[in-house]
Amino acid sequence: MMETVYTGARVICIDADRPEAQAFRVRDGRFVAVGTRDDAMRGAGPKVREVDLQGRTVVPGFIDAHLHILPLYHADSVFEMPDLGPAEVADMEALIRRMQQRAQVVPPGQWLLGRSYQETKLGRHPTRFDLDRISTVHPIRLYHASFHVSAYNTLALENAGITKDTPDPPGGSFDRDENGELMGIAREGAQKLVTPFSTSDARYDASTSEMGVGLNPPPLMPGPDEWVRGMVQRFEAFAARGITSVGIAGIGPRDLDRLNMAKTAGNPVRVYAMFYDHHLRDAEQTVQEHGWGDDRLRLGAVKVFHGHSLSGLTAWVSGEYPGRRNYFGIQPKRTQQELDDLVAKIQQRGFQAAIHANGDREIEMVLTAFERAAKLASAGKIRHRIEHASITNESILTRARDAGVTLVFHSYMFEHGDKISVFGPERLAMMHPHRTALDMGVHVAGHSDWPVSAADPLLRIQDLVTRAGQEGTVYGGNQRITVAEALQVMTAGGAYASQEDDIKGSISVGKLADFVVLGEDPRDVPPQKIKNISVVATYVGGEIAWQAKELTT
Secondary structure (H helix, E strand, O other): OOEEEEEOOEEEOOOOOOOEEOEEEEEOOEEEEEEOHHHHHOOOOOOOEEEEOOOOEEEEOEEEEEEOOOOOOOOOOOOOOOEOOOOOOOOHHHHHHHHHHHHOOOOOOOOEEEEEEOHHHHOOOOOHHHHHHHOOOOOEEEEEOOOOEEEEOHHHHHHOOOOOOOOOOOOEEEEEOOOOOEEEEEEEHHHHHOOOEOOOOOOEOHHHOOOOOOOOOOOOOOOHHHHHHHHHHHHHHHHOOOEEEEEEEEEOHHHHHHHHHHHHOOOOOEEEEEEEHHHHHHHHHHHHHHOOEOOOEEEEEEEEEOOOOOOOOOOOOOOOOOOOOOOOOOOOOOOHHHHHHHHHHHHHOOOEEEEEEOOHHHHHHHHHHHHHHOOOOOOOOOOOEEEEOOEOOHHHHHHHHHHOOEEEEOOOHHHHHHHHHHHHHHHHOOEOOHHHHHHHOOOEEEOOOOOOOOOOHHHHHHHHHHOEOOOOOEOOHHHOOOHHHHHHHOOHHHHHHOOOOOOOOOOOOOOEOOEEEEOOOOOOOOHHHHHHOOEEEEEEOOEEEEEOOOOEO
16 A cells, blocks of 8 residues: 655645645545644554655646647647647738648648637638638638637638528628628638537537538548547646646547547546537436446536637627627527526436536526526536636626536636727626625636637636736736635636535545645745746646656655
């Protein structure tokens, strides 16, 4: 029986009964003692190993409550989807050059894909005319940073039979010029008319198409072994930033099979998996045949889209978008009754509902569905959640608190504050309202929504503390929270959101020994420098998941 005592540390426990400690002992993957060195050594076996952390800071493992699957491939791989964010491309010409390089790797006729462009940094969305400069022999799709908007070249539109006379579908729209000509930009459901495949892993799914896609082929996809290798590499990159658990928001049966393969292949990060709602029957069958999983890979929630994007400026809101007369975003396709029925069905099958909603009108519909589901016999102890929950008011927060709903707020002002600044100070003051929600007693969890924003918990904590964009502008500064509160949101908050707060989220006796050793205490550095703190080592179940430097024994 292997026992290790970690001493000489500044341990931030995120435990109300013991906020801080200097040492702890790990046995069989769990914390068995927390306190002083004497406390940690008391009861230890004769072969106990001691690790001196030399005054470093230890926090519970960071939990990214909501992100997406995207394997990490070699830059020259035909399967890699290049990052077109501002760190990689400075302007539109750089974006075009980057994708022209990709066109030399991908065979003609196959999809040329890129992701995470930011129109506010580029000056505008890329149009089909920009993309036609990249290639006229590849259909091209570039995902906006929100993943709720895409830019296509002319060939992609023609292959799908999309013309200026194609009407906007329910729940989506095409951007057009003053003459009604297509600009190549599709929002929300309009994307499915051109490319019926998943944004999370570019999986083709003809069942999601509303009119077929003509000559557009399914994208090139890796075999399972290559996918698993790429996914393990992605999880290793997460562990390098101190992430010990993730919630993967939206999978299907094949994804679950491959996530099991990744677990066997050495995935160092715990996974809480959420099936898409159109796979509810598959989720139910999986649980019946194999159970809910274990503490390395567990199924528990069903992901539902009911609403659109804030940073993509498509969320359905009660007040019109500034500068856009009579535009209130894109209305969800579901009626209230349809949403009520879906939530009831998810709950009856024993699953948590994790519902994507950003605009206040979307959120109000979701809360109504949760309130009605709470009156059903199937309610039990299931705790539902709203993903992102961006534009709120006190009524929304009160309803969420009273219904026991967890709000999985964004914290992406660093990357996207400039996009949502169009809403103005009054609405920013209740956007991702961590301060108000915590003060009101609402359960809050943190997430990156990667690749929408960086899967970097220290950057996310800095964002919560400063509410500052990369350029230094503060967005909704009244909602800033303390470092201690931000640490709680990114640890215990995530555990609560996945209904795993009994086994993770704090450094407490009996819980899984997931913890992170940091180079500095986030409470001691200037707030705008938190993102620069080094991750010395990440432990999952008491085992090293990643380390930058070997610790002294």
